[in-house]
Amino acid sequence: MDKYESKIKVVSGSPESIFTTITDLGSLQRILPAGFEDKIKDLQISENGCSFTVNNIGKVSISIGERTPHSLVKYVIEAAMSLTLNIFVQIKEAPGPTPAPESRVKVTLTGNIPFMLKPLVGNRLQEVVDRIAESIASRPF
Numbered sequence: 001m002d003k004y005e006s007k008i009k010v011v012s013g014s015p016e017s018i019f020t021t022i023t024d025l026g027s028l029q030r031i032l033p034a035g036f037e038d039k040i041k042d043l044q045i046s047e048n049g050c051s052f053t054v055n056n057i058g059k060v061s062i063s064i065g066e067r068t069p070h071s072l073v074k075y076v077i078e079a080a081m082s083l084t085l086n087i088f089v090q091i092k093e094a095p096g097p098t099p100a101p102e103s104r105v106k107v108t109l110t111g112n113i114p115f116m117l118k119p120l121v122g123n124r125l126q127e128v129v130d131r132i133a134e135s136i137a138s139r140p141f
Helices: 015-023 027-031 118-137
Strands: 002-005 009-012 039-046 049-054 060-069 073-080 083-093 100-110
Touching: 002 118, 009 118, 015 049, 015 060, 015 073, 015 083, 027 073, 083 118
Parallel strands: none
Antiparallel strands: 002 100, 009 100, 039 049, 049 060, 060 073, 073 083, 083 100
């Protein structure tokens, strides 16, 4: 099992508000990184999932596989060549009193990446995880 993890990010907002936003895939465009439109085509978003086409990869589908209120969201990603990945977004309330609601977020991607693909996608998957975490951290909730 391959695993890619982001650093823990500080997010302005309560775990409840972050969880509510990231579990509503209909609001996905609000948290996607800037410039994503250049890399994907045919984006279709619904409340429970989304799909799009990525150059050199093909069709990708994302759905929510698990929800633990206010602390964990598991996304299931299915892509070409029967590749299935899981992205976990862990949310925790900031320790101690803070002047405004504050949380900590960590993003982890797991999956069995075929040996031949690892050299091609390994660095990109780490980049994806880091960008998702940074994108969540850069938004006020």
